[in-house]
Every structure is written in structure tokens, then in C-alpha cells.
Amino acid sequence: MAVLQHIKLGDWLTLLLGGVSVVLLALKLWSGDLADKAVIRSGGKVFLEVALSKDQQIEVPGPLGISVIAIKDRRVRIASDPSPRQYCVRQGWLQQAGEIALCLPNQVSVELTGSNKRYDSLNY
């Protein structure tokens, strides 16, 4: 290739360096922060703040009954809930900071927080 003779050894090095930094930047800036803490609320008040490092099941009482929150492999889900439509249960596993599952009928919510939140507040 006639064009490639213009690329010297150092230029290849520069290209490699540039490519690696682009990939690193993409990985750093495009992956949300992994959560390290879950904030569980019941009836609008903080019920429990729990680190994600330990796998466990937490039972949270609400007006309709008991919601069960499961923590496993640094992820969180609502395992069971007495709400009629089961939206928060069907939301599945949460793992990134800022994700939130709301069981409105039972007034239970679980929110993941990381080192820095991606937004200050959410309005519904």
C-alpha cells in the first residue's frame, strides 16, 4: 500500500495510543457508576440503608403487607410484593446508581446510590 509508507513506527504508536485512550474514555464515560448502596424507603421514610456487598433478603412492612427485597451479586430486586400489578417485581434486577424500583401501593421503594448520583432529583 502506497499510503501506508507514510506512517512511521512512532505514528503507529500514536495511533495505538489514541485508539486505546478513545476506548478507555468510552468505557469510563459511558458506563454508569456501579451502585454500592441501596436505600430502602417505606411510607416515605428511609427504612434502611444497606451496602450491596453482602447477599441478603430484607423484609419491609407496608400498608398492604410485606415486600421482600433481595440483594445478590451487587444487584437488587424486589423479590415479592403484595401490590396488585407487580410492576416493581417485574422491573427485575437493578445494578446501576440512580436506578429505582417503586412499589407504590405498598409505599415501598428501593433506590441504588453510587459515589455520585446521576441526577439531583426525580419528579413523578
Next chain:
Amino acid sequence: MDEKPQGSSPKNIVALCARCFERVGRGEGKGPSSILLQTTDEDHHVARMAAVALGLTVLEGAIPSPLPGVKPGLANIVTLIVLARYGWRTAVWVSLLRVFAGSLLFGNFLTPGFFLALSGALFSLLVLAFARHLPSCWFGPVSHSIYGAFAHIAGQMAVVYVWLIPNPGIAYLIPILTAAALVFGALNGLIAARFMDNAENI
């Protein structure tokens, strides 16, 4: 009412100015009224190079861009060639002349777009001042171009963040912009290297 002195009556001033402009027009003005600029061959050369860069800028304006802000930066091919052939000071002249004249041409002088172009140009010139001292047996225009392109993006993002959109959310654009800088930087560098090679062979 004061009597005005005879010498500064309006009619005389007009006549004086007319004579003055005639002298300047004929290029024979030697007094303080003269506006004749002395230009050197180097000035003419810089102006020619800046004009070529300007032409490439206009050409580039016709190319549709998938994302605002992602542009090939074809005019920098000229900057790279000037840098390699005539040194850094000439490259600064050509690059900044292109930015200023281009903004006048497109009508965005002193608008945000102008300051983005200016900050990008200044940052890449700053980085090129160092990059051109890399050993030339290993590093060619391709490296210069890539470093310049990255500096260009960095300068622009700095201005955008400090002045235009002070929101960390713009960080999401950085991977796209740096990827474009890498690709177009390498391409511009290749074109510049190819051009200089051809010119030497002739």
C-alpha cells in the same frame, strides 16, 4: 460668535483630504498621511497559504456532518504542511488567519462558533509546538495531526464546559468526538504526508 480661522473652513478641509487620498492612491505618500503597508515575500506566502486553508474550510462547509461539531478539519492539512516546511511561527499565522478570515466569511465572527474554532486552533498550535520536536525519523505528520486533533477537541470541550454548557453531561460526547479526532486526524496527516511526498518527487 467667534470667527473661524480661514485655514480650517470646511471647503479647505475637503480639498486637503482629496489631495491626500490622491497621493495615497498613487502610492507616493511619504508623510504621516500615508497608509502604504510594506509587505515582504513571507507575508505574501502566509497569505497564500491562509487562502488555501480558507478554500478548504469553505469546501468542508459543503460536506454534511452526521453530528454537529464533527468535522474533518481539512484546513489543518495546510497547517501541517506549513508546520513541516516553514516552522511553527508561520503555522500559527496561517492557522489564526484562517480562523479569523473564515469567521468573517461565514459571518460568525465573535459568536460562540468562532470562539470554539479559535480555542481549538490555539490548543492544537500549543500542542504542535511540542509535538514537532518529536524525533522525525519516527514521527511524521500523521502523529502531529493526531496530537493536534486531540488538542483541538480538548480546547473546544474546555470552552464549552467553562462558558457554554457548564454541565457534566457533555462528557457523554467526549468518546464520539475523540474517536472522530483520531480518524480525521490520521486521515489529514496521511493526506499532508502524501502531498509533501508528491511535491518532493516532482
